[in-house]
Amino acid sequence: MTTRVGILGATGAVGQRLVQLLDPHPEFEIACVTASDDSAGRPYGEAANWRIDVPMPDALADLDVARTEPDAIPDDVPLLFSSLPSAVGERVEPPLCEAGYVVSSNSSNDRMADDVPLTIPEVNGDHLDLIEVQRDSRDWDGALVKNPNCSTITAVPPLAALAEFGLETAHVATMQAVSGGGYSGVTSMEIIDNVLPHIGGEEEKVETEPTKLLGEFDGAEVKRHEVDIAASCNRVATVDGHLESVWADTREDITADDAARAMRELPALDLHSSPDQFIEVFEDPDRPQPRLDRMVGGGMSVAAGGLRETTRGVQFNCLAHNTLRGAAGASVLNGELLVERGWV
Ligand SMILES: NC(=O)C1=CN([C@@H]2O[C@H](COP(=O)(O)OP(=O)(O)OC[C@H]3O[C@@H](n4cnc5c(N)ncnc54)[C@H](OP(=O)(O)O)[C@@H]3O)[C@@H](O)[C@H]2O)C=CC1
Numbered sequence: 415m416t417t418r419v420g421i422l423g424a425t426g427a428v429g430q431r432l433v434q435l436l437d438p439h440p441e442f443e444i445a446c447v448t449a450s451d452d453s454a455g456r457p458y459g460e461a462a463n464w465r466i467d468v469p470m471p472d473a474l475a476d477l478d479v480a481r482t483e484p485d486a487i488p489d490d491v492p493l494l495f496s497s498l499p500s501a502v503g504e505r506v507e508p509p510l511c512e513a514g515y516v517v518s519s520n521s522s523n524d525r526m527a528d529d530v531p532l533t534i535p536e537v538n539g540d541h542l543d544l545i546e547v548q549r550d551s552r553d554w555d556g557a558l559v560k561n562p563n564c565s566t567i568t569a570v571p572p573l574a575a576l577a578e579f580g581l582e583t584a585h586v587a588t589m590q591a592v593s594g595g596g597y598s599g600v601t602s603m604e605i606i607d608n609v610l611p612h613i614g615g616e617e618e619k620v621e622t623e624p625t626k627l628l629g630e631f632d633g634a635e636v637k638r639h640e641v642d643i644a645a646s647c648n649r650v651a652t653v654d655g656h657l658e659s660v661w662a663d664t665r666e667d668i669t670a671d672d673a674a675r676a677m678r679e680l681p682a683l684d685l686h687s688s689p690d691q692f693i694e695v696f697e698d699p700d701r702p703q704p705r706l707d708r709m710v711g712g713g714m715s716v717a718a719g720g721l722r723e724t725t726r727g728v729q730f731n732c733l734a735h736n737t738l739r740g741a742a743g744a745s746v747l748n749g750e751l752l753v754e755r756g757w758v
């Protein structure tokens with residue numbers, strides 16, 4: 415049996431990726447797409463300025479875009495995937511949850527709220543049980559679940575693998591693709607022949623979101639992990655795929671081989687969008703690279719490489735496709751887990 419789903423912000427960069435992933439999905443059926451009032455009432459094929467490298471699904475082109483509010487969304491669509499600007503998400507997601515919809519959201523609003531699960535299914539899928547606490551405290555029939563920032567999603571899986579060695583601190587320097595800023599986020603005059611050494615708010619997210627993701631849920635709250643993270647976030651002239659250099663310090667002695675083994679052994683899940691190998695570890699020191707490796711595991715694996723020992727731990731590079739594993743794919747995976755665990 416398929417679950418009817420809606421996509422909020424379906425005309426945007428991440429929304430189009432959601433359409434790409436959900437249209438052929440065997441467990442979900444796209445029943446509703448929403449966007450701003452400028453797009454509402456128009457067929458999706460006309461409202462969406464389609465820019466990804468697969469054709470727009472025929473079935474979507476004639477579907478009318480709905481307004482992004484509870485009254486405009488059919489009652490028999492229990493699960494909504496949200497890729498709205500965060501200020502819009504902050505305003506519209508809670509009323510939708512109150513109205514009974516389960517919202518799997520990419521947007522950064524409410525990620526760090528104590529009663530909102532922030533999940534990467536392979537790392538902390540058990541945090542979904544926080545929905546019980548959320549429903550009690552907010553008196554909602556629906557639920558709000560978030561996936562992390564795309565740079566956070568890239569660094570956290572390898573760090574989760576290193577947790578067994580007593581992860582104490584991490585320094586992260588990102589090289590982020592232009593698609594992370596959305597279609598009109600970075601102009602060609604800004605980025606060609608250039609690197610932009612600042613992405614507003616990104617460093618704070620990379621420094622704080624991992625403490626929640628790597629934290630322990632005790633049935634009532636998530637006890638934050640004590641890892642101390644410092645980040646420097648940079649925009650580079652790649653289209654897709656965030657590459658990051660990470661220095662991780664551990665309490666216990668660790669070799670590069672120990673780290674590679676721990677990363678390779680972090681289990682994948684058996685969900686439709688799960689890659690076979692969650693972290694793909696490269697031996698070749700000049701991999702992973704964005705153009706060559708962003709599609710490992712269908713764009714859903716995290717790639718790591720360049721592992722070497724330092725005086726206090728290990729250094730490595732890691733990479734994930736920012737609009738697949740880092741955004742739309744992350745939300746779809748959360749949606750699959752929500753259904754599997756009976757929250758939808
Ligand atoms: N790009 C990326 O790699 C990542 C993005 N994200 C997050 O995902 C979200 C979407 O990003 P992205 O797709 O790049 O953004 P876009 O600007 O490309 O798309 C925004 C979407 O939201 C809709 N929208 C805008 N304003 C409103 C409104 N007032 N009411 C209802 N709908 C509205 C737009 O509709 P319309 O077309 O009608 O304007 C469009 O569908 C953001 O929160 C972003 O931070 C997260 C991780 C990675």
Ligand SMILES: N[C@@H](CC(=O)OP(=O)(O)O)C(=O)O
Pocket residue numbers: 500520521522562563564565590591593594595613616619736
């Ligand atoms: N800021 C990220 C993308 C993004 O939208 O992040 P967030 O989901 O935290 O707002 C980037 O530019 O690559």
